Amino acid sequence: MGIYLDNAATSFPKPKAVAQVMFDFMTENGCTSGRGAYEKAIEADKFVYQTRKAIAGLFHFNNPKKVIFTSNITESLNLAIQGILKEGDHVIVSSLEHNGVWRCIKTLERDKGITLSKIPCSKDGYTKVDDLKNLIRKNTALVVMTHASNVLGTIQPIAGVGRICRKNNIPFLVDAAQTAGVLNIDIINNNIDLLAFTGHKSLLGPMGTGGLVLNWDGEIHPLKSGGTGGDSAYEYQPDYYPNRLETGTLNVPGIIGLHEAIKFIQQEGLDNIHKKETELIDYALNRLNEVDNITIYGPQDSSKIIGVIPFNLRNKSCEKVAYELDQNFGIMIRSGLHCAPSAHQLIGTEKTGTCRIGIGYFNKKNDIDHLVEALKTVSSNKNNQ
Numbered sequence: 295m296g297i298y299l300d301n302a303a304t305s306f307p308k309p310k311a312v313a314q315v316m317f318d319f320m321t322e323n324g325c326t327s328g329r330g331a332y333e334k335a336i337e338a339d340k341f342v343y344q345t346r347k348a349i350a351g352l353f354h355f356n357n358p359k360k361v362i363f364t365s366n367i368t369e370s371l372n373l374a375i376q377g378i379l380k381e382g383d384h385v386i387v388s389s390l391e392h393n394g395v396w397r398c399i400k401t402l403e404r405d406k407g408i409t410l411s412k413i414p415c416s417k418d419g420y421t422k423v424d425d426l427k428n429l430i431r432k433n434t435a436l437v438v439m440t441h442a443s444n445v446l447g448t449i450q451p452i453a454g455v456g457r458i459c460r461k462n463n464i465p466f467l468v469d470a471a472q473t474a475g476v477l478n479i480d481i482i483n484n485n486i487d488l489l490a491f492t493g494h495k496s497l498l499g500p501m502g503t504g505g506l507v508l509n510w511d512g513e514i515h516p517l518k519s520g521g522t523g524g525d526s527a528y529e530y531q532p533d534y535y536p537n538r539l540e541t542g543t544l545n546v547p548g549i550i551g552l553h554e555a556i557k558f559i560q561q562e563g564l565d566n567i568h569k570k571e572t573e574l575i576d577y578a579l580n581r582l583n584e585v586d587n588i589t590i591y592g593p594q595d596s597s598k599i600i601g602v603i604p605f606n607l608r609n610k611s612c613e614k615v616a617y618e619l620d621q622n623f624g625i626m627i628r629s630g631l632h633c634a635p636s637a638h639q640l641i642g643t644e645k646t647g648t649c650r651i652g653i654g655y656f657n658k659k660n661d662i663d664h665l666v667e668a669l670k671t672v673s674s675n676k677n678n679q
């Protein structure tokens with residue numbers, strides 16, 4: 295299959311049991327949840343509820359009914375942002391946001407008169423908590439921050455930001471796309487009001503899964519309206535959770551796969567997963583510096599980043615490097631802007647983009663060795679651009 299180093303986009307491989315339980319469900323049960331009263335449908339309900347419980351537990355949260363399933367974090371972020379912000383509101387975001395946040399907010403700015411402020415960020419990708427205080431206005435209705443940048447890997451100070459938000463009574467939405475499944479996230483202690491996650495990255499689950507955990511009692515307008523399996527005569531979305539924000543048939547096989555992935559993470563231990571990834575990051579940072587013409591961006595400090603390392607070769611475009619790695623060495627990495635142009639502005643790569651390796655739990659030092667040797671050849675190859 296080659297060497298997969300694009301885990302920041304989606305993790306691969308998944309634990310074997312993830313595909314197995316999905317197969318078993320689809321061949322042995324196959325029923326929708328929240329709809330039927332027969333035994334198998336009730337069994338499907340149980341599977342879904344157990345997954346809500348597992349997700350709540352993973353994030354140290356105590357109310358599974360406020361775990362809302364979505365099809366990915368982009369939907370979760372849109373649900374929270376569009377569901378909370380009203381005309382005339384002000385929103386504060388970090389300088390590192392993925393387009394899942396950025397485009398959503400820019401669209402509201404253009405179409406609904408929302409105003410927005412960006413918290414400044416250091417050149418190596420860190421937000422200073424105190425910078426947030428100066429941006430708060432009377433009409434600030436939401437603060438949104440990515441937990442770790444998908445371009446630089448830098449981990450953001452969500453605990454400090456959460457404290458300020460709580461003190462000022464402003465809901466705090468965290469994009470945990472890159473951290474859920476690698477870092478321990480405590481919703482209550484970090485004053486996170488809304489935690490958005492995606493199932494297919496470090497959570498090691500299938501694509502088509504994600505969610506929003508609600509530690510907040512404020513009003514969130516549903517993104518979609520439709521069937522919830524109950525109260526069918528009522529003409530609007532029900533007021534209770536999760537049905538208020540979950541509508542249409544759920545991705546039950548995906549949700550069951552996600553539960554199995556969380557079980558795997560808990561068996562391995564979040565701390566062990568983080569430790570292994572940190573060792574691989576250290577190893578990669580050390581070895582990548584052997585490559586001629588390489589520029590590595592970001593802090594190059596494994597205690598400050600998750601497994602995302604951006605770099606360029608000074609004598610070749612990032613697209614060409616990624617292409618040669620794939621075609622000549624079977625090594626898969628990402629090139630371009632990674633859907634987060636703001637973060638590239640910090641490091642001056644908004645026009646060129648960067649190569650990005652995304653290290654995952656199943657990578658080995660050997661994968662990094664192959665990458666480094668291949669990059670040495672790519673860098674010395676005369677066919678430059």
Ligand SMILES: Cc1ncc(COP(=O)(O)O)c(C=O)c1O
Pocket residue numbers: 302303366367368369392394440442443444469471472492633
């Ligand atoms: C920080 C961040 N937010 C949001 C997303 C969007 O994830 P998804 O495509 O699963 O919705 C990504 C994925 O690249 C990401 O890295």
